[in-house]
Amino acid sequence: MPRPGKNSYSDQKPPYSYISLTAMAIQNSSEKMLPLSDIYKFIMDRFPYYRENTQRWQNSLRHNLSFNDCFIKIPRRPDQPGKGSFWALHPDCGDMFENGSFLRRRKRFKVLRAEHMSCKSSPMMHYFHHHHHHPGSKLATASGYGGISCAQPGGFKHPFAIENIIGRDYKGVVAGGLPLSSVMHHLGYPVPPQLSSVVNSMWPHVGMLSESMSGVPVSAAASEYAPFGVSTKGLYHNASGQTLPAVPVPIKPTPSLGPVPGLSGPAHLCTPASAMEKSDLLEASQRLPLPTLLSHQRQNK
């Protein structure tokens, strides 16, 4: 082993995209949501690589948060001091690591604007409809990943839960040559022996856990979760007495047939998500597929 003195494996860029890292951070939190600063902290705490050039990667991270529909903003409760909102994972973002790569998803998660989508039985969907509808809010309506959208109550799974990551195709996990299990391990998740070995050898630093996470023990969070894993203790009331969500959706409704059906299948009806991402579609409903302004350059290298 190289002397972990300074430069060694520890400052190599982790094989995770900002999306992965952010999702990890969020998923790791007890409430399944975190303020920006805590996401930063999470990442910096376990990946030395990100203790430098903060200006640069944090900008990118921020960009990712607002650009990707898989992240949703949850307003801060009046009694919770601090700046921005909390960030959580969109309930329907599904298993974004589906292909086993944490560097690149096969398809971007986009919320589609369909005021009258057919699915509304989901507990959270119901909750969404009930409460805010802010145009601009990514979770205003239905959504889908890779073209699929609606899910039926029945099988729920954590988008970034270990089961979804280590629990299936072994190949996937190793795909990026990653330390995932290491991360998971230190996040308090069980790690299959097979994986832990791969990991320990190269990412020992992922070790220090919690304590940085505002002192909240990673474990004791499951207590007040309802049947489907939805936290019930997140609701609050605002000044007008209206109930507002303060809680993210830790779980993801999965079509009974398994995770994200059709994801690996043929083309879907979903528009090829060209360059447009965010959801402004909310206003102008779904009209023409906006002029795709893709780069024309094919630079050199």
Next chain:
DNA sequence: CATTGTTTATTTAGGT
């Protein structure tokens, strides 16, 4: 005023 969010534009790189 520094942090947090949004948005546009361009470049890089993953995966097939």
Next chain:
DNA sequence: ACCTAAATAAACAATG
């Protein structure tokens, strides 16, 4: 090689 997701840069608006 191609397609497109992800990274990077940069210009602001909002907000405490």
